[in-house]
Amino acid sequence: MQAEADNAARSYPAYRTLWIWLLLGWIVSYADRTITGPVVTYMIENDIALLRGVENQFALGGLVGSMFFAGYMLTQFPGGYLGDRFGHRTIIVISIFWAAIATLVSGVMTALLGFVALRVITGLGEGTFYSNDRTVITQQSPYEKRSLGLGVVITGLSIGLTLALLLTPPLIRLGEPIFGADGAWRMPFFVLGAATVVVALGIQRFFKGQGGDFEFRPTYGSALKGLAGYSVVLFAAVMVVYVVSIQAGLPEWGTAILVTVLALFLIAFVFGSKGGEVSPILHNRNLILIYLAAIAYLWHLWFLGFWSVSIISDTGGTTFVTAGLTAAFNAGAGILGFPAGGWLADYAKRRGWGRKGMLASFTLILAVMTAGFGFYVAAGGQSLFVLSILLFVSSLFFFALQPISHALTADLVPTAALMGAAFGMWNLVAEIGAVLSPAVSGVLRGATGDWVAAVMVDAGIVFASFVLILFVRESGPQETSSAPEDSPNAASAQRQENTV
Template structure:
């Protein structure tokens, strides 16, 4: 094991118990700008469609094409989850976080500086490939430096930045687009949000580098950055080849999205065959990186990401279409869904920790929250379908309630995953969680957009989401194991000692 790896994952925080809370705050900022960078694509694409920007205006099904652009971003984001998690396990999770964030800032700026549909899509794919390194390493670093009784809370506090990022993107994108149109002209105004958020992301990456260097010591991003670049170049070529082939053959956008999902599943199969998930279970004592228990959690995560990016990508369009409102009014209403994460993420994490300590089990609470989310999404779809002129206030209230439970289930699921895998495999496990779960993010924007073009309404897309969420609750019932069969070492500051299992995490 390399020294970088030891310093990053195993060494206690340099400033004692206070450092892990500062780590939560720093990674909160990372999530905020990472999600703002990706979430601005939805309002920008909606603005392109409404303002007849040339390369969107020529599309026969503009909403489906707009959804495909978002799906291709997530195809890139999805494909680097597992490789970047493994690189973090080897070279250091803090190092990979810095690489990911600098990459995201540069790629977002370039997205706003280029011209042409194919190049624009390629830059969104590259942005996703770089940001794919953030999730698995963020989760693993928090788990490594946070006492076990506060682990789920830490995961929830940090990822609350996701909700702030979605909220900022929904609220800031419309005025930035108007400002861009006034400065750059109507045809070029879409560039402004990418340029502004890209520069801000680079500034935050400098602060992140400074903090993580104090936390874990010197960072050496050169070699892991080159390895990630090599992997990303291959993935980008594959994704863009599929996009080009789909466009040349005239395939529907949803078929291209399905091809991206097939590519991801093929990569999982190849990496499993090559032993990328560690030694076989019989020799390792059940690492749980990918086995029956963890696979159920990973697959259930598809519904989580589907919901996030149905509403995160299309909520502005859903509200503006249903209520016939302006883009600014729709953005403010849609922000209720994203803003719910400000409460949902930390409260969900806190409740998950309390459920574990009181013997109720993380799993049972996760099931209850998932069912509540599914019912609320179903009510939202019924409201859209049956009310002739939906109220912005009612839609905002339903979006907030839905987002509250949607965001609460994420830290619950992630903490349950951490309970089930060995310490040295957590980066790969979180990478696998997000790789499989991102199938929902890849498919959701384009399938939902295609359903909107086909039916003329967003209610069908909302019903599909409700069905997936409720189905995922049944998958959690199959999680029975309470933790890995054994651990190699004690967790940091209060983690289980050698040989102990994590008791009652599933709540059998």
């Protein structure tokens, strides 16, 4: 047994250090996107000029979040596909630098249209991180620790979410004497953008230090060219939908639906133009069910991620700062949930139980607890303690189920050469939930005057995910080869980077 452990350590050198750097990447990228929610809440409560004159500010605030996720969603598959071709680590470095620059520039916007455009651009860059991060962890971690690695690293999502909710109010206060009350919202973008630059430089340096089978030979030029081609077209499409919708006077939820239709067109394009090349991950019944089930995860995540401060403030009758602290505490459940879910999934796999049963169980528990939260609010419950307990416990199961889903996805992918494309498709489909959730939930809040309807819709969508998972047929244990020469898509650029 000790000899096997020693061999594993030699086969996957410094994989724990890899986990740490990618975790930092998740922290800064999630902080960069999460600050939009509390910043918009601050703008609404303080009648900031950027939103002044907007009739339904909650709905428009949700739309701003949806526009970010429109960009983020649409580069999921292109990011994974380009990672399979040009190197997953190359795309990761580009993604973090891109997010840093776009976040910094977001802080200087003076017009709503420009702010929305920068959020879309930020999303386009960050959208390429997920599929490549998941692939690198899968291929550079020991098989028996694959799910644990996926869980540990994505803990950065919860940490970034927590830090953003926790730090945004004091950063805004810090910005008041510098930018004035009307411009104080800019400070979080400047501070977190600068932190993202530092992390991007660190990740690049770590990759350059990898040797042997993991030697890093980036192909930034080719990768940027390919990514720019997709991004320009997708950015133009998203902004055209946004501008036309605003000019035509469509409701904000209608714009979000149009963006979702745009995503469906992209999925159809992938099936039509790339179907032969990536058919093993497009025409796989089990993977399709996993993709569809993931819509609920991103709906739930960004219902709470975008509106939790407002939900707690409205329901608990507390201040903006207290609500932010409470939301941050509940988001922190991921610090426990993510690695616990990863460890449990690996344990279940080793015992021969598979991952599907645990994924289905945790999803059902999440649906039931979310409905319980809704019933409590509907009954007039206002205890901040009770609200926190309900959110925290349900969040433990929510965060734990995500690395289980990721690991199950990796188990179902038939060839390592398409791992990035599979994870890209997982998140492309899942992000439909992230695009619709902030806007639809904001509209429901504006129409009903409280958050009960939005919470119950969230619970119903999560329950539908549970039903889909029941129909997944889990394959037996397999260890996918990660050698770059195994890839049918291994263009010379990918072989040059030698990504494994």
